[in-house]
Amino acid sequence: MSEKPVGVADIGVVGMAVMGSNLARNLAHHGNTTAVYNRTDAKTDELIRDHGSEGEFVPSHDIDDFVASLKKPRVAIIMVQAGKGTDAVIEQLADRFEPGDIIVDGGNANFHDTIRREHDLRERNLNFAGTGISGGEEGALNGPSIMPGGSDEAWDRLKPILESIAAEAEGEPCVTHIGTDGAGHFVKMVHNGIEYADMQLIAEAYDLLRRVGGHDTAGLADVFDEWNQGDLESYLIEITAEVLRQQDAETGKPLVDLILDQAGSKGTGVWTVQNAVGLGIPVSGIGEAVFARAVSSKPKQREAVQALEKGRPEPVAKPTGSRTTCAQRSTPPRSSRTRRASTSSSPGPSSTAGPSTRARSRRSGARAASSARGS
Ligand SMILES: NC(=O)C1=CN([C@@H]2O[C@H](COP(=O)(O)OP(=O)(O)OC[C@H]3O[C@@H](n4cnc5c(N)ncnc54)[C@H](OP(=O)(O)O)[C@@H]3O)[C@@H](O)[C@H]2O)C=CC1
Numbered sequence: 001m002s003e004k005p006v007g008v009a010d011i012g013v014v015g016m017a018v019m020g021s022n023l024a025r026n027l028a029h030h031g032n033t034t035a036v037y038n039r040t041d042a043k044t045d046e047l048i049r050d051h052g053s054e055g056e057f058v059p060s061h062d063i064d065d066f067v068a069s070l071k072k073p074r075v076a077i078i079m080v081q082a083g084k085g086t087d088a089v090i091e092q093l094a095d096r097f098e099p100g101d102i103i104v105d106g107g108n109a110n111f112h113d114t115i116r117r118e119h120d121l122r123e124r125n126l127n128f129a130g131t132g133i134s135g136g137e138e139g140a141l142n143g144p145s146i147m148p149g150g151s152d153e154a155w156d157r158l159k160p161i162l163e164s165i166a167a168e169a170e171g172e173p174c175v176t177h178i179g180t181d182g183a184g185h186f187v188k189m190v191h192n193g194i195e196y197a198d199m200q201l202i203a204e205a206y207d208l209l210r211r212v213g214g215h216d217t218a219g220l221a222d223v224f225d226e227w228n229q230g231d232l233e234s235y236l237i238e239i240t241a242e243v244l245r246q247q248d249a250e251t252g253k254p255l256v257d258l259i260l261d262q263a264g265s266k267g268t269g270v271w272t273v274q275n276a277v278g279l280g281i282p283v284s285g286i287g288e289a290v291f292a293r294a295v296s297s298k299p300k301q302r303e304a305v306q307a308l309e310k311g312r313p314e315p316v317a318k319p320t321g322s323r324t325t326c327a328q329r330s331t332p333p334r335s336s337r338t339r340r341a342s343t344s345s346s347p348g349p350s351s352t353a354g355p356s357t358r359a360r361s362r363r364s365g366a367r368a369a370s371s372a373r374g375s
């Protein structure tokens with residue numbers, strides 16, 4: 001039987017799902033000998049099988065072996081399901097760690113839980129750094145934005161490691177010590193709330209461009225690609241274009257038209273709104289995004305909302321030419337624009353909601369299409 005390695009790993013990661021496995025690889029890519037452990041062995045084995053040659057990994061199938069493999073003072077990052085999963089792993093580590101060791105929770109914890117955990121672990125002379133990690137799978141692997149909480153002592157030890165794996169912006173690593181008592185997870189919560197609003201805006205832009213602008217899925221992907229070259233350049237816009245280009249292998253149809261448009265949520269958006277309401281801070285965009293997800297996740301409510309939407313304009317005919325053609329079609333000549341504007345601002349007795357709504361919608365389509373061209 002081979003000897004179990006003791007005191008060799010610079011850092012450890014618990015939780016080998018999508019975030020933990022990629023973060024472990026990122027750590028190993030930057031010269032850290034990285035201990036890895038997952039409750040279910042298969043995930044640890046998969047990481048070592050597929051990526052074990054990318055750096056120095058120390059895999060364990062047992063939490064005792066994992067803890068023993070870490071250099072002292074020990075540092076372990078937890079990347080497991082927030083809530084009970086995190087509490088379970090903290091307990092396993094805390095029972096085995098010694099004073100001065102550091103437990104980092106990189107999951108999306110509620111900051112109230114982080115305050116409690118930091119307090120409890122401080123009583124046991126352990127450091128606890130509740131740390132927001134952003135960037136999804138791609139970020140975890142190639143450079144996340146990191147929001148560490150915890151004590152100054154923990155930060156001194158974590159700083160060089162986290163700086164080495166973080167994303168860079170304007171020559172600076174995207175990591176800074178946020179502060180004690182849940183501060184890291186508070187900032188991550190707000191960050192996620194903003195992300196909810198961003199995604200809602202993207203969804204609404206998609207809906208307008210499709211229903212009103214008449215773009216097909218490939219045309220929409222082009223629009224988002226183009227937006228990603230300008231002021232709107234961002235990861236979410238970039239992956240929206242990528243998602244829109246995915247085709248179903250069986251039917252060859254755009255995947256986005258086949259998948260169930262039902263989104264759940266894990267909590268951070270709701271917490272942002274709850275805290276904002278308590279603090280009297282208007283976050284109406286985030287609130288609308290949270291409500292939209294709530295409606296989306298509840299099919300019966302959605303059916304009710306969709307029944308109310310019967311009067312919405314149907315998608316216009318698919319464009320036959322380029323987006324420019326569509327934009328030209330959507331932009332009425334100046335004289336008719338003036339006429340429509342006055343019609344819609346003061347509807348006469350014979351005017352109905354139909355035509356003026358249509359006119360407004362078509363102008364929105366033109367604006368969206370012209371901003372898609374960067375004009
Ligand atoms: N996915 C993402 O894009 C992002 C996720 N996050 C956060 O990072 C954390 C990890 O996310 P993700 O990688 O998606 O994984 P998941 O949130 O899907 O969690 C799965 C992992 O949690 C482990 N786990 C669950 N319950 C327990 C338990 N009781 N004891 C031990 N392990 C447990 C699982 O182990 P097992 O394999 O044995 O079931 C598995 O490793 C979460 O807190 C998430 O909110 C943060 C940023 C982005």
Ligand SMILES: O=C(CO)[C@H](O)[C@H](O)COP(=O)(O)O
Pocket residue numbers: 108133134135136192195264265266267268269
């Ligand atoms: O933290 C994240 C990004 O920063 C994760 O994507 C998180 O899983 C988002 O959760 P939700 O499903 O509630 O949007």
